Amino acid sequence: MNPTETTLLDLRNAIADRKLSANNAVTAYLDRIQKHNDKLNAFHQTFADRALDRADQVDAGSITGPLAGVPIAIKDNLCTPYGLTTCCSRILEQFRSPYMATATAKLEAAGAIIIGKTNLDEFAMGSSTENSAFGPTHNPWNVDHVPGGSSGGSTAAVAADLAAAALGSDTGGSIRQPAALCGVVGLKPTYGRVSRWGLIAFASSLDQIGPITHTVTDAAILLQVIAGHDQLDSTCTDEPVNDYCGQLDKPIESLRIGLPNQYLSDANDPAITAAIQQAADIYREQGAELVEIDLPHTQYGIATYYIVATAEASSNLARYDGVRYGHRSCDAHDLTDLYSRSRAEGFGDEVKRRIMLGTYALSSGYYDAYYLRALKVRRLIKQDFDAAFNKSANGCDAILCPTTTSPAFKHGEKTDNPLQMYLNDVYTATANLAGIPGISLPAGLDQRTGLPLAIQLLAPHFAESRLLQIARIYEKAAGYCGLRPTL
């Protein structure tokens, strides 16, 4: 087998069955990174020596587990006690974390090999990975186009087979939107399903870590490893973790899929509309009942999201003060000056904009008009989903909708207009506001541009197992997994 053109499942099995050494697998991925990363800028650091050392331990039998020997990339907002943890910001350019994120620790405990850390929009604030302090990432399907964001480095790495799978984080769509634009699977779990310990905070009531993979099965395998209670994150739930892999191919009786009127607008690219129609047809053929549903507050999602997320960000990012860690300005006269200059020099424009928007929304005189109002609309948005999923009122098992309004846009197309960039999250941010899980699935290629298309499925809180089963039905019937770009 070609170790870099396969699935995580097959790669893991080949290593476990000793048909392939972990050393060969890791070497093959490192070679591929060496060859293609300059063009894509998906990774901004790799851990070659450490990865090869761990591979040898897998081959010697001293590291075992369900991911033994599998090279995995992680987004560089996840803390590692080796290498740097930068959030792709100047302010953390030299930061060495004293501890490891729980999700990453769980991957390593399962035998995975962290091959490197991927590029992101600074502090995960963006939808194109153009806001990184270390330069933009390019879409492997067409390098003139963006990979989406903010986990664009992770999705580009998986799409280009520079890693067998990756972790990203999703605050308003930052796993699902770049997965859609890069033609890979991206899963945002329920809020609290995966520990956020060691995930550098952007918006604490929205952030969630999740897998980026080639297949639904691979996403189930990774979620199985990273999900579960963690004492170090008090918002991480002790809800039992289901057997995601075991349930995956089980048939579903009387499946109901909701099609939200509000997501099927004329604003969508015709190729996206066609992909949704095709997916609906596939589910009908597989015996599902398709029902029209209403999520009437969808149009308020972005406005609500950009108040809630920036308010939380303005508070979370107050910790970057140039005193305890991070960039410190050289020419400060006093303490206030030190804060203001260090932050001005260390943060990029998008981060500054969001800190100011959040500070404004929380400031005296504006709190009620902006922040409190947004929290109330947030409840209305969640109630829309509660009603759609309400089983006692003939609710649906999952919602089928677009992940994005169009395939990947070009570099520079939206960088001068922050509001246009924000509108990218129109179909993804509501899931974060409501805390529900969502998955983006590859839906073939746009005939006109050759760029990937995608569909999105949303499900009720903690219904990941059912969500993955439903995703798997589409994946099997549609046959789009395994499409790969030519680099």
Place this chain on the structure above:
Amino acid sequence: MPLPLSEDEVRHVAKLSRLELDDDEIRRFTHQLADILNYIAKLDELNVDNIEPMAHPCDVTNVQREDRTHAGMSVEQVLANAPEKSPPFFKVPKVLGNDSGACPPPVPA
């Protein structure tokens, strides 16, 4: 459409945010933030009377653990990333004597 916020307000917000911005940046951010706030004004269309605000997406209860001490990070680890230090302390410029009024004087011992 009139701007929903002025350059002076943005200057004030930048100060609250502890971000030193020059006049060009203030001008640019004022326009960009105004665009965003005009869009966010959409939320005013909704009647939100009697709607309970929702700060958190899931039903959560307070989490407590046993009140037991356990090892934390060493002073060396805590200071490892400090831009300037004088172990076991972080070093900062003088706190008193600036005119911004932002930092209250320490309480006398």
